Amino acid sequence: LIAALKVHNAIPVAVGSGTINDLTKLAAHLTDRPYMCVATAASMDGYTAFGASITANGAKQTFNCPAPQACLADIDILSKAPTEMTAAGYADLFAKITAGADWIFADALGVEPIDDTAWSIVQDGLHEALADPEGTKNGDTKAVTQLTEGLMLGGFAMQWSKSSRPASGAEHQFSHLWNMEHHLNNGEHISHGFQVSIGTLAVTALYDLMLKTDFENLDIAAALKQWPTLEQLKEEALSIFKATDFPEIGWQEAKAKYIDHQELEKQLQTLKNNWSNIKKRLATQIVPFEEAKARLATVGAPTEPEHIGITKEKLRETFVRAQYIRRRFTILDVAVRTGYLEQWLDQLFGKDGVWDITT
Numbered sequence: 001l002i003a004a005l006k007v008h009n010a011i012p013v014a015v016g017s018g019t020i021n022d023l024t025k026l027a028a029h030l031t032d033r034p035y036m037c038v039a040t041a042a043s044m045d046g047y048t049a050f051g052a053s054i055t056a057n058g059a060k061q062t063f064n065c066p067a068p069q070a071c072l073a074d075i076d077i078l079s080k081a082p083t084e085m086t087a088a089g090y091a092d093l094f095a096k097i098t099a100g101a102d103w104i105f106a107d108a109l110g111v112e113p114i115d116d117t118a119w120s121i122v123q124d125g126l127h128e129a130l131a132d133p134e135g136t137k138n139g140d141t142k143a144v145t146q147l148t149e150g151l152m153l154g155g156f157a158m159q160w161s162k163s164s165r166p167a168s169g170a171e172h173q174f175s176h177l178w179n180m181e182h183h184l185n186n187g188e189h190i191s192h193g194f195q196v197s198i199g200t201l202a203v204t205a206l207y208d209l210m211l212k213t214d215f216e217n218l219d220i221a222a223a224l225k226q227w228p229t230l231e232q233l234k235e236e237a238l239s240i241f242k243a244t245d246f247p248e249i250g251w252q253e254a255k256a257k258y259i260d261h262q263e264l265e266k267q268l269q270t271l272k273n274n275w276s277n278i279k280k281r282l283a284t285q286i287v288p289f290e291e292a293k294a295r296l297a298t299v300g301a302p303t304e305p306e307h308i309g310i311t312k313e314k315l316r317e318t319f320v321r322a323q324y325i326r327r328r329f330t331i332l333d334v335a336v337r338t339g340y341l342e343q344w345l346d347q348l349f350g351k352d353g354v355w356d357i358t359t
């Protein structure tokens, strides 16, 4: 594509969805010219995003490159896209619920303040845009318009922030990890939105448990006791990813967000003192698990890990591994730092849990 572009001065126009847009975006950037995209499915939020997600040397990577100068989305065309593509886009939009919750946490604990502009771009119309999964599935004009706008706005917010923080939290870390592990379902790649659907449900289930937890009585001393030193963290992070083709990333990313015992004590005190307020903000943000699952099922997105070839055991492992691969602060970090992760996982994957693996 780059070679073809270099022989003239034409402006490339990408007509297609994820991969076509991303390849054109990168090629346009590397040949130093603007480009335009014509969306053919409301399948993800990457059309208007800063950065291109491309598989290079066998691994999915994000390349820094500008968004298109213009993006054309004809709702008549988008609403006739294959239903699984629309379902994938709906799931990628649903992910902004948990991504927003993670940002609330990062904000409340003094890790990363909420940028009001980016927040408003993504979150203001979000709950409404997700309200009609049935209509979305059936290609209803209003529902598909709202979905498309929501996805485009997600891209704009990422441009504004020069970061994916407004649109991506722990649920995306699940998907990133599976990509890094070259996960396939019966030899087939799984769309970004379908991976994110399971990631979003997983993280939502964790939020449901967290919202039932009494952090006002958090035992800070116990939490500090289980928190590793930097040296212990290094050992742990390196051993977790030893057998992969990304042995260093866990250490590199976990180190970037590591805080020492003294700082952790302060952070947990903040959590404890402000829990009723934080809890209120989170409860308003989160769509409860059963409701989230019902809506994702209605639109035709996967709702069980097995639907995308992930066993329950692997899903449980992903909860533990995912927070190592990105420095972004999420609910997973809160779960680890408070010392609650294992007991919550025991509940989720235990008898009467959402994903019982005891039988």
Ligand SMILES: [Zn+2]
Residues within 6 Å of the ligand: 044, 045, 092, 095, 168, 172, 192, 196
């Ligand atoms: Zn996404």
